[in-house]
Amino acid sequence: MLPQTATAADLEAAYVRRGGQILACDAARRLAVETLEAERALIDAWTRSRS
Template sequence: WILTAFLSCAGLTAGCATPPPALPVALPQLTPPPAATAPCEVYVLPPNATRADLDEGYVRRGAQIAACDAARRMALETLEAEHALEAEALRRAGRERR
């Protein structure tokens, strides 16, 4: 009886555990530019910093913040473009099936 109960339970479980249906279309994948995935640099003051080091730090950090924001913007634009392409592909696939 134990073997019969085990096989019955396994059969019922396997019947419910079917994989979800595959998507009807291959969704587009965009590769973000390398600058969008690179970590941002941060200028660190050297030990025993002088006034000149502080001035250089302000200029460098300002440029680094601008570059990091541009990279973040590129990554976001790539992601939004990929989502738009995916939505368009799914919309077309839905229209073709009808």
């Protein structure tokens, strides 16, 4: 929430904070996708080795 009498500095700080939150969320999503892909690749390799 911005203060009732928000200044340009308040708006800039809010944009910077939100940008940081978006970057953190994107990094977490990317890590989750990479982990899932690696897990599936290991399962596929294990399944092929048992055939």
